[in-house]
Amino acid sequence: MTMEDAMPQRAIIVIPCYNEGKALKTSVQELLDHDYEVIVVDDGSEHSAWEQLKELPVHFLRHCINLGQGAALQTGMDYAKRLGADAVVHFDADGQHSPADIPALLAALEKCDIAMGSRFLRAEDLAQVPFMKRQLLRCARLVNYAFTGLWLTDAHNGFRALGPKALACIDLTENRMAHATEILSQVKAHGLTWREVPTSIRYTSYSKQKGQKWYNSLNILIDLILNKIL
Amino acid sequence: MSLIQLIILLFLAFSFLMVLLVMKGHLAGRLFFIVQFIVGALFVVFPDLSSQIGKLLGVGRGTDLVLYFLVVLFYMTVLLFIAAMRRLERRQTIILRQLALQNAIDNTRMKTAEKEVSAP
Numbered sequence: 154m155t156m157e158d159a160m161p162q163r164a165i166i167v168i169p170c171y172n173e174g175k176a177l178k179t180s181v182q183e184l185l186d187h188d189y190e191v192i193v194v195d196d197g198s199e200h201s202a203w204e205q206l207k208e209l210p211v212h213f214l215r216h217c218i219n220l221g222q223g224a225a226l227q228t229g230m231d232y233a234k235r236l237g238a239d240a241v242v243h244f245d246a247d248g249q250h251s252p253a254d255i256p257a258l259l260a261a262l263e264k265c266d267i268a269m270g271s272r273f274l275r276a277e278d279l280a281q282v283p284f285m286k287r288q289l290l291r292c293a294r295l296v297n298y299a300f301t302g303l304w305l306t307d308a309h310n311g312f313r314a315l316g317p318k319a320l321a322c323i324d325l326t327e328n329r330m331a332h333a334t335e336i337l338s339q340v341k342a343h344g345l346t347w348r349e350v351p352t353s354i355r356y357t358s359y360s361k362q363k364g365q366k367w368y369n370s371l372n373i374l375i376d377l378i379l380n381k382i383l
Numbered sequence: 384m385s386l387i388q389l390i391i392l393l394f395l396a397f398s399f400l401m402v403l404l405v406m407k408g409h410l411a412g413r414l415f416f417i418v419q420f421i422v423g424a425l426f427v428v429f430p431d432l433s434s435q436i437g438k439l440l441g442v443g444r445g446t447d448l449v450l451y452f453l454v455v456l457f458y459m460t461v462l463l464f465i466a467a468m469r470r471l472e473r474r475q476t477i478i479l480r481q482l483a484l485q486n487a488i489d490n491t492r493m494k495t496a497e498k499e500v501s502a503p
Binding site: 209213 | 489492493
């Protein structure tokens with residue numbers, strides 16, 4: 154097998170979105186400028202995101218009611234599989250991820266089934282993370298390790314690439330559960346190989362406002378405990 | 384038999400039959416409600432029975448015993464409903480996903496179309 158066989162032949166970017174503003178179009182446009190194939194899944198936004206995307210060459214899917222980000226990602230992955238993708242990249246709609254990091258994630262798939270972005274591997278990325286959020290994520294990695302046995306430097310980064318095996322195994326079913334947590338438990342359950350790749354992060358006032366509130370981490374903790382018991 | 388006993392028995396019998404009708408094909412559920420009905424009817428017909436069992440279990444009054452069981456049953460019922468709702472949610476997700484996949488818009492061929500049709 155040559156190196157080129159190992160590299161994903163057709164990688165598709167999946168962007169879930171819910172009530173996104175103009176940031177969505179900017180993010181999508183940026184990806185298209187880098188020649189990526191993009192699937193946008195509108196998770197039941199009040200006003201369909203199609204309005205702002207119809208001039209862009211993307212694949213567009215829409216849940217007619219809100220099901221949760223995990224469900225939207227799964228819908229996008231199912232569609233990517235239909236299109237014949239052998240790798241999928243999860244990408245946030247709010248503009249905090251950078252398309253420039255995608256090649257590194259895809260390259261990592263040569264050596265593992267799932268490559269996860271981390272804000273904690275490079276000092277300059279870490280400097281972008283607000284102080285309190287950094288402390289919270291540090292606690293989260295301990296909790297994650299305790300419950301899933303995966304030692305991730307960045308516990309809840311939505312930027313990740315899934316290779317063919319991960320794409321076939323991972324099935325996000327729990328609509329209400331934090332999908333990042335569910336992915337970790339499935340990585341463990343299916344014995345998928347994984348590694349972390351340094352990715353940058355751009356916090357804007359928009360992405361901060363759209364992002365998870367700190368108290369949501371309590372919900373994630375409860376999910377983890379329930380997942381362990383039940 | 385006092386009037387109140389008769390009224391409660393009638394309500395009990397009515398809801399019992401309704402539950403049995405609704406729980407088609409759920410033998411375990413039906414048996415559960417049959418036992419529940421028999422116990423309930425016995426308590427109504429022999430009001431002292433609950434007090435006697437209560438004393439046996441270390442509960443002062445029969446009404447207290449009934450209340451305790453009611454609380455436990457209430458939580459069990461809520462849990463069963465939540466489980467049923469989650470099953471429904473999962474099915475709903477499957478349906479909506481199928482719908483989304485069917486109605487997917489492939490706009491990726493637009494690039495080539497753009498060249499043919501000049502923008503207004």
